[in-house]
Amino acid sequence: MRVSIVAEIKNYTMNFGPQHPAAHGVLRLVLEMDGEVIQRVDPHIGLLHRATEKLAENRTYLQSVPYMDRLDYVSMMMNEHAYVMTIEKLLQIKVPIRAQYIRVLFDEITRILNHLLWLGAHALDVGAMTVFLYAFREREDLFDCYEAVSGARMHAAYYRPGGVYRDLPSTMPQFQPSKKQRSSEINKLNKNRSGSLLDFIEDFAKRFPTYVDEYETLLTDNRIWKQRTVGIGVVDPDRAVALGMTGPMLRGSGVEWDLRKKQPYETYSELDFKIPVGKEGDCYDRYLVRMEEMRESNKIIKQCIEWLRENPGPVISNDNKVTPPSRSEMKEDMESMIHHFKLFTEGFHIPKGEAYAAVEHPKGEFGTYIISDGANKPYRLKIRAPGFPHLAAINEMTKGHMLSDLVAIIGTQDIVFGEIDR
Amino acid sequence: MNQSIKKQIQSLKSFFKKKLLSINEDKGEITITFDQENIIESLRILRDRPEFDFKQLIDLCGVDYQDYKIAAHDEKRFCVVYHLLSLKNNQRLRVKVFAEDDEFPIFQTMTEVWPNADWYEREAFDLFGLMFIDHPDLRRLLTDYGFVGHPFRKDFPMIGKVEVRYDPTLKRVIYEPVSIDERNNVPRLIRDEGIHRG
Numbered sequence: 001m002r003v004s005i006v007a008e009i010k011n012y013t014m015n016f017g018p019q020h021p022a023a024h025g026v027l028r029l030v031l032e033m034d035g036e037v038i039q040r041v042d043p044h045i046g047l048l049h050r051a052t053e054k055l056a057e058n059r060t061y062l063q064s065v066p067y068m069d070r071l072d073y074v075s076m077m078m079n080e081h082a083y084v085m086t087i088e089k090l091l092q093i094k095v096p097i098r099a100q101y102i103r104v105l106f107d108e109i110t111r112i113l114n115h116l117l118w119l120g121a122h123a124l125d126v127g128a129m130t131v132f133l134y135a136f137r138e139r140e141d142l143f144d145c146y147e148a149v150s151g152a153r154m155h156a157a158y159y160r161p162g163g164v165y166r167d168l169p170s171t172m173p174q175f176q177p178s179k180k181q182r183s184s185e186i187n188k189l190n191k192n193r194s195g196s197l198l199d200f201i202e203d204f205a206k207r208f209p210t211y212v213d214e215y216e217t218l219l220t221d222n223r224i225w226k227q228r229t230v231g232i233g234v235v236d237p238d239r240a241v242a243l244g245m246t247g248p249m250l251r252g253s254g255v256e257w258d259l260r261k262k263q264p265y266e267t268y269s270e271l272d273f274k275i276p277v278g279k280e281g282d283c284y285d286r287y288l289v290r291m292e293e294m295r296e297s298n299k300i301i302k303q304c305i306e307w308l309r310e311n312p313g314p315v316i317s318n319d320n321k322v323t324p325p326s327r328s329e330m331k332e333d334m335e336s337m338i339h340h341f342k343l344f345t346e347g348f349h350i351p352k353g354e355a356y357a358a359v360e361h362p363k364g365e366f367g368t369y370i371i372s373d374g375a376n377k378p379y380r381l382k383i384r385a386p387g388f389p390h391l392a393a394i395n396e397m398t399k400g401h402m403l404s405d406l407v408a409i410i411g412t413q414d415i416v417f418g419e420i421d422r
Numbered sequence: 423m424n425q426s427i428k429k430q431i432q433s434l435k436s437f438f439k440k441k442l443l444s445i446n447e448d449k450g451e452i453t454i455t456f457d458q459e460n461i462i463e464s465l466r467i468l469r470d471r472p473e474f475d476f477k478q479l480i481d482l483c484g485v486d487y488q489d490y491k492i493a494a495h496d497e498k499r500f501c502v503v504y505h506l507l508s509l510k511n512n513q514r515l516r517v518k519v520f521a522e523d524d525e526f527p528i529f530q531t532m533t534e535v536w537p538n539a540d541w542y543e544r545e546a547f548d549l550f551g552l553m554f555i556d557h558p559d560l561r562r563l564l565t566d567y568g569f570v571g572h573p574f575r576k577d578f579p580m581i582g583k584v585e586v587r588y589d590p591t592l593k594r595v596i597y598e599p600v601s602i603d604e605r606n607n608v609p610r611l612i613r614d615e616g617i618h619r620g
Contacts, residue, residue, distance in 0.1 A: 045563065045564065046562075046563060046564035046565060046566070049564040049565065051573060051574070053574065054573065054574055054580060055580070057580075058580050058606060058610075059608070060608055063608075089449055090449070092449070238477075241477045241478050241509060242477065242478070242536060242537055242538070243537055243538050244478060244479055244480065244536065244538035246480075255509065257509055262512055263512065345608070346608065346611060347608065349611075349612075349613045353448055353449070354448075354451075354453070354516075355448075355449055355451060356451060356481075356505055356514070356516065358480075365480065367480070367481065367505075369481065369483065369503070369505065371485065371490075373489075373490040373612060374612045374613065375610050375611060375612045376608070376610065376611050376613075377608075377610050379489075379490050380485050380486075382481065382483040382503075384480060384481040384505070388541065388542075389538040389541070392538055392540060392541040393538070421564060422564075
């Protein structure tokens with residue numbers, strides 16, 4: 001008589017997160033596993049829910065701008081951009097051309113910032129530590145650009161309805177002498193900071209392509225990297241569209257769709273850049289798309305610098321019903337004084353109506369939908385976060401993959417909880 | 423109004439005829455309103471017919487019109503707004519559907535038309551208490567486990583209803599009614615259009 005010794009193995013559930021280094025913030029996944037193969041993923045989100053949309057209903061339009069920074073906290077200025085664009089659409093005000101170029105310049109700086117963090121974190125999750133350290137070295141320079149222009153390294157609140165808060169500064173902040181560092185070292189650090197902000201960015205833009213080459217030598221042909229990403233999380237183009245994917249997630253699957261080209265805003269129609277598109281729709285293709293996007297962003301930055309050097313002008317609309325008057329005007333002109341007072345107490349009013357405006361955020365389409373009832377505060381603000389449908393698709397993307405591939409898929413989705421939970 | 427928007431309005435009007443409760447164009451955006459009846463069919467047509475081809479659901483959100491009664495919508499309270507995008511025709515469309523009942527708002531689920539409606543509808547259910555008939559998994563999404571109420575409704579206070587703290591005697595986390603007052607430094611103010619914008 002033979003006795004079967006093979007025990008019946010049932011699926012078991014496993015908890016992943018919310019405190020897990022590969023979960024990119026506070027993501028809790030309830031996994032249904034068959035051995036090491038994932039059968040079902042049920043993401044539990046909302047651990048970072050701050051009700052930004054509800055808070056915005058109780059604040060004036062201008063007071064909500066800093067909240068936008070804190071949505072997707074790795075690409076701060078892009079969030080502001082979508083928000084101020086919606087307000088400008090509702091108010092039908094024109095943004096000066098120089099402000100548009102500054103916005104494009106900082107949008108692309110932000111895109112590089114975002115992709116650098118994504119690259120570092122993604123590579124770290126998959127097991128390559130070095131890239132993370134390199135990526136943060138470059139991010140530091142870009143944060144200095146943020147700081148020079150707005151005073152804040154991350155949460156800038158630099159874009160305002162009608163333009164940007166101020167023109168690009170003519171000097172860069174410098175490292176100060178200290179007892180701990182030799183003056184020769186300080187001078188070395190200050191070398192590319194002696195000119196204006198534009199000089200500093202130009203210097204960065206010159207160096208950056210070689211940095212991207214460095215990352216690529218570390219990863220693109222790396223055997224382990226390829227084993228972990230090729231053929232993982234494949235999404236076919238039709239399905240990617242149906243799942244609401246946008247940005248690199250959609251382009252990685254081979255759909256050529258970029259709002260900067262297809263529905264150009266600001267001055268993108270005048271700039272020369274390409275849209276990289278993937279082929280297979282796996283993690284590796286999405287990686288290649290994002291790497292190429294960084295190079296294209298760098299090209300756009302160079303073009304913006306060139307234009308900005310030659311064309312001085314106003315950076316914010318002179319419609320004082322929406323934008324504050326200058327300090328000197330305020331001191332002499334009664335009307336400007338009143339405008340300033342009204343603007344910073346009551347805020348501006350938006351006529352009844354509704355509008356949706358979206359930008360090509362590093363993660364996809366980031367849009368805001370504002371319904372106004374004519375008050376100084378939005379009646380309803382809805383933020384369309386690109387990461388939200390991406391994370392919703394994680395169940396489909398991971399089905400049948402191993403547990404370790406889940407980490408690669410979370411990495412490739414470029415998830416940031418600030419925007420998903422809002 | 424540019425040519426492609428005109429064309430889109432034409433084709434929407436000629437195709438849906440009486441089914442369209444309203445259609446209007448504002449700032450280059452088209453908004454249409456549908457009845458609850460046959461809504462799934464109508465949206466499926468918008469997705470599948472080549473002249474519309476709205477293959478992507480960009481956004482779905484709930485709106486509570488309690489304090490902003492719009493006569494054109496019979497002053498109904500709850501509304502679901504769909505933002506659609508056609509990649510092929512490079513067009514956008516906004517679709518609105520209002521709930522018949524203000525007390526118990528019921529909508530049809532769109533998960534069969536666009537799979538990503540799943541989470542959006544869960545979010546709308548969570549935040550506004552909108553019920554989506556036949557939704558496969560209508561659980562709360564963003565709020566805490568065991569949360570009571572629907573926080574984005576206009577009658578829900580901004581500071582919430584409960585606060586949470588650790589009780590050292592009970593040795594567990596407890597929920598209590600909020601102890602703070604709502605603070606509002608800038609009153610909400612509606613000015614007549616055109617007279618005063620700032």
